[in-house]
Amino acid sequence: MVRLITHNLLACHVKGCTSNNFPLEFKDVQVVLRDSEFNPDFLRGFIPKIEWPALTGAARQLGDTSLPDQLPEMQDDDFLKVLHHVLLEIHVEEGTMICPNCKHNYPISNGIPNMLLAEHEIG
Amino acid sequence: MAPPVTATSVPSSELPAAYEAAHVHEIYEHIAHHFSSTRYKPWPIIAAFLSSLEDGWIGLDSGTGNGKYLPLPVDRPGRLWTIGLDRSRNLLQIAKTAGEAEREVVWGDVLGYAWRHEIFDYAISIATIHHLATPERRKLAVKRLLSAVAPDHGRVLIYVWAVRQDEHSKRDIPTDPASTGSGQDVFVPWVMSDDKTQVFNRYYHMFEDGELASLATVAAEELGLIVGPPADAASLKGVEIRQNGWERSNHYVELRRWQT
Numbered sequence: 189m190v191r192l193i194t195h196n197l198l199a200c201h202v203k204g205c206t207s208n209n210f211p212l213e214f215k216d217v218q219v220v221l222r223d224s225e226f227n228p229d230f231l232r233g234f235i236p237k238i239e240w241p242a243l244t245g246a247a248r249q250l251g252d253t254s255l256p257d258q259l260p261e262m263q264d265d266d267f268l269k270v271l272h273h274v275l276l277e278i279h280v281e282e283g284t285m286i287c288p289n290c291k292h293n294y295p296i297s298n299g300i301p302n303m304l305l306a307e308h309e310i311g
Numbered sequence: 312m313a314p315p316v317t318a319t320s321v322p323s324s325e326l327p328a329a330y331e332a333a334h335v336h337e338i339y340e341h342i343a344h345h346f347s348s349t350r351y352k353p354w355p356i357i358a359a360f361l362s363s364l365e366d367g368w369i370g371l372d373s374g375t376g377n378g379k380y381l382p383l384p385v386d387r388p389g390r391l392w393t394i395g396l397d398r399s400r401n402l403l404q405i406a407k408t409a410g411e412a413e414r415e416v417v418w419g420d421v422l423g424y425a426w427r428h429e430i431f432d433y434a435i436s437i438a439t440i441h442h443l444a445t446p447e448r449r450k451l452a453v454k455r456l457l458s459a460v461a462p463d464h465g466r467v468l469i470y471v472w473a474v475r476q477d478e479h480s481k482r483d484i485p486t487d488p489a490s491t492g493s494g495q496d497v498f499v500p501w502v503m504s505d506d507k508t509q510v511f512n513r514y515y516h517m518f519e520d521g522e523l524a525s526l527a528t529v530a531a532e533e534l535g536l537i538v539g540p541p542a543d544a545a546s547l548k549g550v551e552i553r554q555n556g557w558e559r560s561n562h563y564v565e566l567r568r569w570q571t
Contacts, residue, residue: 189407194394194415197369201425210427224413227389233367234392237430279413294425300403303419307328310423 189299190280192250193234196243198303200287200294203311208289211242214249217283217296224276228268231275235263247274314500314510318485321496321514327444334498334514335442336398339376342501342511343401347377356558357437358383360468360565366390368432371459373421373452374398374439378406381414388412393435396421421452426459433466434459438561441471441515446493446526449516453530457568462548465568469527474517476560484517494519523562524555531566541569 200209240259247255254270285294285301292309295302321330339346361383364370368391372380375395382388395406395416403416419425421439434456443449456467474484474495486495498512527550528538537549547570554565 189413189415191415193369193392194417197394197426197430198417199425199427201423222413225389229366230390230392231367233365234369237369239427298404299407300400300416300418303417303423303425304398305420305423307326310420 190285190296190301191276192243192246192278193275194301195246195280195285196238196275198285198294198301200290200292201303201311202287202290202292202305202309205287205290205292205311209287211239211246211288212285212294213288214246214280215284215286217250218281219250220279220281221277222279224272226269226272228265228272231268231271232263234275235259235271243274247278250278250280252278313481313502316482316484316500317498317512318487319496319498319514321444327448330444331442331514334444334512338501338511338513339399340401342503343377343399343405345504346501347402347405350377350379353379353383354437354470354558354561356554356556356563357435357468357470360435360466361393362386364391364433364466368392369394369430370433370435371396371426371431371456373434373436373456373459374442375406375416376402376438378403378409378414378416380435380437381406381416382410382412385410391432422448422455424455424458428458429461429465431459431465432461433468435468437468437470438472440469441518442513443516444496444514450526450530450533453527454534457531457534457536457550457566460568462568463570467566467568468563469523469566470561470563471518471523472515473557473560473562474519475557480560482560494522518562520557520562523564524552527552527564527566536568542571545571547571 244255283296370393372395375397378395407416440452495517501511503509531550551567
């Protein structure tokens with residue numbers, strides 16, 4: 189599954205591609221929305237690890253503009269519910285993720301991203 | 312009766328990645344469904360490790376197989392997220408709904424590093440590193456785990472199969488006297504339940520007593536980490552070996568990163 193929780197962690201790992209290799213850009217995606225259980229305790233713990241501009245940018249690429257540009261200081265339940273939806277309910281089923289630096293393509297098929305590299309691309 | 316485990320050695324003429332592709336990855340693609348049906352019960356030490364983690368943490372299961380550890384801990388569903396990585400697409404297809412819920416899974420190699428550095432709070436690698444065909448590659452796999460987790464609290468649990476089998480083991484591990492101290496390379500047969508004439512010989516490196524902890528120590532030192540309990544002095548980085556044990560024919564280590 190590629191949800192934005194995972195997308196916010198993935199980076200390009202082609203040999204020599206060590207800067208500007210995050211976040212990967214979505215292209216030609218098919219998105220499905222599916223409900224999942226709201227867990228505010230998880231979200232509060234995870235928020236410090238989120239790269240916020242990468243998350244808002246990726247959400248916009250998937251057609252969701254519900255997140256504020258800046259991480260709000262006041263993280264009430266209304267905000268956490270929006271964040272929950274963006275991180276855990278938008279599933280990218282098909283498409284491609286492209287490295288902003290080296291342009292390597294990582295395909296997504298049946299909800300599973302292919303992060304394998306050819307032997308000569310491994311760092 | 313199952314066919315015996317046989318001693319082998321990885322030919323030096325062969326690229327280890329190609330050897331693993333033929334003797335590990337292709338086999339798991341073939342046996343994925345049958346294999347998965349035999350792997351459903353979490354091991355107690357691994358379940359206890361996952362239960363000890365905090366709400367809000369994220370982790371990597373490197374070599375997740377059918378994803379049987381992704382739903383844990385079962386009493387706190389959704390409070391922490393383990394992302395499953397595996398080389399077998401067919402096993403991931405099973406893992407992505409492990410425990411009847413949607414999981415996050417990634418198709419990749421345990422020697423890859425497709426992540427923001429040190430972003431995870433924990434990483435587990437269960438019965439995976441023993442499929443890598445050289446000591447260098449097994450060490451690199453441990454380095455990848457240590458580099459995946461947070462420098463000030465990241466926790467790592469690794470399980471591998473042991474030469475030393477317990478009395479209930481169905482496997483008799485042949486040992487080459489010349490290999491003492493460095494483990495034993497073997498083929499472990501997998502017999503398909505629906506067609507017993509189909510036998511797949513999977514490559515394993517069975518670990519000697521002490522070998523896994525030594526591997527973890529060298530891997531940590533090569534990353535510039537001190538191996539031992541947290542130091543008193545400031546500005547140091549290290550790894551503590553919190554557990555180093557043998558259980559039911561497996562060796563395991565639990566590592567904890569620290570930073571002062």
